[in-house]
Amino acid sequence: MEERILSRDNTKETHLVGGIDVHAESQAYLQKRQLRSGTAGWVLLAGLGVSYVVSGDYSGWNFGLAEGGFGGLTIAVVIIAAMYLCLVLGMAELSSALPAAGGGYTFARRALGPWGGFATGTAILIEYSIAPAAIATFIGAYVGSLNILGITDGWWLYLAVYAIFIGIHLCGVGEALKGLFTIAAIALIGLVIFVIAAIGRFDSANLVDIAPGSAAGASDLLPFGYLGIWSAIPFAIWFFLAIEGVPLAAEETADPQRNVPRGIIAAISILMVTCAAVLILATGAGGAASISESGNPLVEALGDTTVAKVVNYIGLAGLVASFFSVIYAYSRQLFALSRAGYLPKVLSVTNSRKVPTLALVVPGVVGFLLSLTGKGALLLNMAVCAAAVSYVLIMLSHIVLRRREPEMHRPYRTPGGSVTTGFALCVAVIAVVGTFLVDVVAALCCLGVFVIFLLYFALFSRHRLVANSPDEEFAALAQAQEDLR
Template sequence: MSDQTTYLAKRQLKRGSAGWLMLAGLGVSYVISGDFAGWNFGIGQAGWGGFVIAAIAMAVMYLTLVLSLAEMSSSIPAAGGGYSFARQAMGPAGGFFTGLAVLIEYALAPAAIVIFIGAAVNELLGIDGPLVYAAFYAVFIAIHCKGVGEALKVMMVISALAVLAILATGAALLPAFDADNLFDIAATAGNTDSFLPFGWYGVWAALPFAMWLFLAVEGVPLAAEEAKNPERDVPKGIIGAMLFLLVTAVAVVVLLAGAVGAKVIGNSAVPLVDALNIRGFGGLATSVNILGLAGLVASFFSIIYGYSRLVFALSRAGYFPQSLSLTNQNKSPVRALVVPGIFGFLVSLSGEGDLILAMAVVGATISYALMALSHILLRVKQPDMARPYKTPGGMVTSSIALVLSLIALTGVYAFDPKAFFLTGGLFLAGGLYYAFYARRHLVAGSAEEEFAMLSSAEAELKAN
């Protein structure tokens, strides 16, 4: 067995663990907590009409991005997801910075979510703080270490409970819908438009909140190496997840404000629960409050999976210390699960959930721009690449994603300049790390060499 094959034999994920339906479930679970809270503060920034404009823009951005990722994931079915696409399109440096942007999103988002989980647990049990954060990280990292099949099954059950809560809320509130409730926020001075009570600046500032309805669905390709038929299953999974999330987004944005008023929803910490209580569904509100915790847990659990596969791929390629990509007997990347988990736990001790999530959104928007650009460059540079799935609209579609992601990035600055500059500091540190360490330790000089090495080693391992 060659040294190359021996190296990769210690860094194998469990192939064939997920079909397209499981991948779609993964995509939904990444996002589902965003339907329960957070997005609604965008109504407070822009009014209901302004938020709808922001939400439509972000829905178009995610849909065009998802369609672009579906093509690239069918051509390059690797665990690195966006990193792998960018490396093939833009070389080692482009791959690193795209991977860093995704990692900022995926390492920081669980830290923010666990703070929100702590607040929910405090409401139910009266306990909160570092012990709660540590317990959730420890339990769910341990489940992931047991193997991807077990982890994804647990995730599907938790996500189904969260989706049930959203559907039950929508069914209960539908009879109370009144279109007049959508426009009960008074216009600001000098503005008489009840549809845009805070003008177009409000729409701009609401963009980051609109992203919460879809944030992290782009992580489905990170499961490519564990899919049954990645060329087919990953595109079907990510597109299926996006279409389902469009339905849940419409349900919460329209029905909640329509039932109790945009003003109430725009200021609510728990919009589904408050809407149900106001309409006299106290028992259902209590159940939804509990299941809202399931939504937070689902996103927390699945994003841990996402960051582990990204760190695994970056480590296997040599960008990060190679020990992080070692897998256990269950073919789970234990160190890639634990090390970022410790980092996330330490970040969560700040208690700044909103700031941390805003920083995650900055990383996300930068990664979206780089992934959309990768699609365009691959179409130009490698027109003959095998593409089992082709993006409808081709480069026009990915160009829309590119432009909207850059606009969304400016929206984060409009809402929270501190998060924007702090995340910039992380990119600066990452750039120095790449210049002085990572680029000197790459296992393969190019993406093509890396994939050839993986294919050759996999064939040799099967033969043995």
């Protein structure tokens, strides 16, 4: 790799590396961009992982029944659950070897270079910036339907939830993670209550009450045929979407090389159990045809009962948990990209509590404006498309690093190695294509935003990267080791 010193002054040394300009910033620069370390253990990280995803158990997945029926959605869920398990096992290894706030961006930067790192970080940032906007519209609809203190759905409610939860995050990561853990625990209790109540209402005939169509392979179990399985994949993703954000907490975790892998594996284990219980019992209790169009499938499955009302109120906690946690995720991804110079550096400055203020506020403003469209389904499909793209790049990074750097220190190693992550990579590619089958407008909108970010990097920020940011140092260390061979 070509490396040439372009200039040197008292604080910076600029290099040209493979056509990318990098320079070392002063210590004062990095001191203004520090997170509070040692805040979280693996239990809090597991809670963070669950809170990212738990709203998907309460709503969203059920629309997949309208695409594939119970059989099609179930097959899609099995495939996607296997993909996420392999993805998590791969990310557990990567996070133990490269514990930094960049998460997937850090991994891809080491494996795929600046372009691959930025592309991965951008895909994750798009996912996490858009998802809260969609969840905000769901929170508004939920609050309006529950008639809590006469509060109605509207723009001011979206503004309030953004302001309240961004404000809590600004108070400090410890306070935020403990709040997330509490809300996630409440949401899980709601799921336990639902499971107990739904068992008594379960009827296997309800699983296949959608009339078969004329598509190839159509049957009672697959009413929309074989293609319905593929179309249901984006909705199956909703059961696990965003769990990949756990490694973003690495710099704020005590002993991250040990605790991040434990936390993310514990989270996926819990979510696989809740996914299976909700899919089978909600469909069997409420009927596939009925809940396939419901905005509140668990409540509809339980009918007009007292337990349904309890689950309805707790469901709001599930939405809040995911909204709250994804705000954390987008701020850390933006923080890491900004600190390394890929995005405007001012966005990574932290306050007195070691929290990146603008990295919390700026995407919050963008998300609030997106929520005003009221197009929750479109926004969710955009988030799913961006997530699937990031999965492809992260799993490719694992495979590349396994082959190129077999001696890298890995406190945790993925069972099955590249075979495991290779499976996740293949399914993620299928999922990317599947997003176009469900909503081509959403997929094209996502790719349009992605291209805009890449143009920004090509024309501007690739000349302003920070060599001594943690993520760039990981990559520089790898290059130095390669040069010594």
